[in-house]
Amino acid sequence: xxxxxxxxxxxxxxxxxxxxxxxxxxxxxxxxxxxxxxxxxxxxxxxxxxxxxxxxxxxxxxxxxxxxxxxxxxxxxxxxxxxxxxxxx
Numbered sequence: 001x002x003x004x005x006x007x008x009x010x011x012x013x014x015x016x017x018x019x020x021x022x023x024x025x026x027x028x029x030x031x032x033x034x035x036x037x038x039x040x041x042x043x044x045x046x047x048x049x050x051x052x053x054x055x056x057x058x059x060x061x062x063x064x065x066x067x068x069x070x071x072x073x074x075x076x077x078x079x080x081x082x083x084x085x086x087x088x089x
Contacts, residue, residue: 006033007034009078011029011080012028012078013029013030015028015082016086017084018056019082019084022049023053030045032076036076037072038062038076041076045082057082059084060084062074062083063080063081
């Protein structure tokens with residue numbers, strides 16, 4: 001039986017405001033299968049950080065390069081910023 005290798009990619013995730021609090025860090029590397037979507041990344045972050053992160057991600061947007069999105073079907077970039085709503089500004 002042939003061994004199947006699944007290609008992986010590493011996404012650098014940067015957290016801000018409540019997302020940073022839920023993650024317990026400002027930045028981390030997350031390993032995903034190649035071609036993973038933001039939905040896959042979201043699931044991985046919830047698995048890693050639990051209910052607090054899930055609450056944040058229900059209202060957060062993702063910034064990839066110059067594009068801000070909430071579309072979980074978009075392919076995850078090499079760097080993704082998690083941006084919850086900010087009060088005040």
